[in-house]
Amino acid sequence: MADVTPNGFALRIRALLPSGWFPAPPATGQVEAAPVLNAVLQGFGNLSAWVWALLAGTNDQTRLASMSGAFLDMFAADFFGTTLTRAAGEGDDALRTRIEEALFPSLGTRPDVVNVLADELGMAGRVIEPRSATDCKGLGSITSPATGGGYGYGTPGLRYGSRHAPFWLFAQLPTGGTDAPSPQTMARIAAVLPAGTIAWVQCTPVAIEAEVNNDFGGDIS
Structure with a gap:
């Protein structure tokens, strides 16, 4: 599995730099020979890891069964406007159940x-x-x-x-x-x-x- 930590992204960016421009990454236990470069790349790596986590979380919000929080409120607003809103203190599961009932109602019996x-x-x-x-x-x-x-x-x-x-x-x-x-x-x-x-x-x-x-x-x- 790919390393999606800030350090993992920093190492992948470093591997794309032209050979000979900077020292190679240190092995385990070795001292970093290019601390300034490493600091810059760790900054990019941290941002990349945050974006990756955001994308992973956003993927959960593409399905009613897995979405949560404000995404669930937006889903209800998109389909039902102000007729189906979250009640005070209502959790995600309870709101999701009401949305499902409204989307796929059993009627007339x-x-x-x-x-x-x-x-x-x-x-x-x-x-x-x-x-x-x-x-x-x-x-x-x-x-x-x-x-x-x-x-x-x-x-x-x-x-x-x-x-x-x-x-x-x-x-x-x-x-x-x-x-x-x-x-x-x-x-x-x-x-x-x-x-x-x-x-x-x-x-x-x-x-x-x-x-x-x-x-x-x-x-x-």
């Missing part, structure tokens, strides 16, 4: 919405589709769970669906409060929704697993 909620919150949210039997089952009650799968009307913790809401979904976010979801969260959900669908988003003060009331302010019928 329920898992995409679920993944956005998990990514935004750092924990699982809940997605409810009124027309999905998996989410809403049929009419039932806690006392009669076998009826309709245990999901019912007017029963805390249970819910029922409707064919009149085929393109709706409800998303519950366990943020620990009841404030409106952040604009970033809403924008990310909207970006992955299928065309023509509506998402009603609710922040909840408790974790989804501990939730006992799924009321969104009124039943859908």
Whole structure:
């Protein structure tokens, strides 16, 4: 492997000088016979080694998988402008993941919405589709769970669906409060929704697993 240290570059430059002009480089343990020449060449060698290191580092910045720092910020700006910027304290790996998601998005499916909620919150949210039997089952009650799968009307913790809401979904976010979801969260959900669908988003003060009331302010019928 080539010697890309300052001394390595200095020796290569010295080898290009006409024979007889200057003394030969000293062998190991010998005293330098041309200290002034060596000082000048070491200066060139130091600069050449710095340029070589810069080129090697720049090569890493030509691929999204290996770029870092300001190069990663410039990549995001080139592709997404001000819509995708580094958050305060966000590391390169986290920003790279968001860039990759934006470049190669999976769109239009329920898992995409679920993944956005998990990514935004750092924990699982809940997605409810009124027309999905998996989410809403049929009419039932806690006392009669076998009826309709245990999901019912007017029963805390249970819910029922409707064919009149085929393109709706409800998303519950366990943020620990009841404030409106952040604009970033809403924008990310909207970006992955299928065309023509509506998402009603609710922040909840408790974790989804501990939730006992799924009321969104009124039943859908």
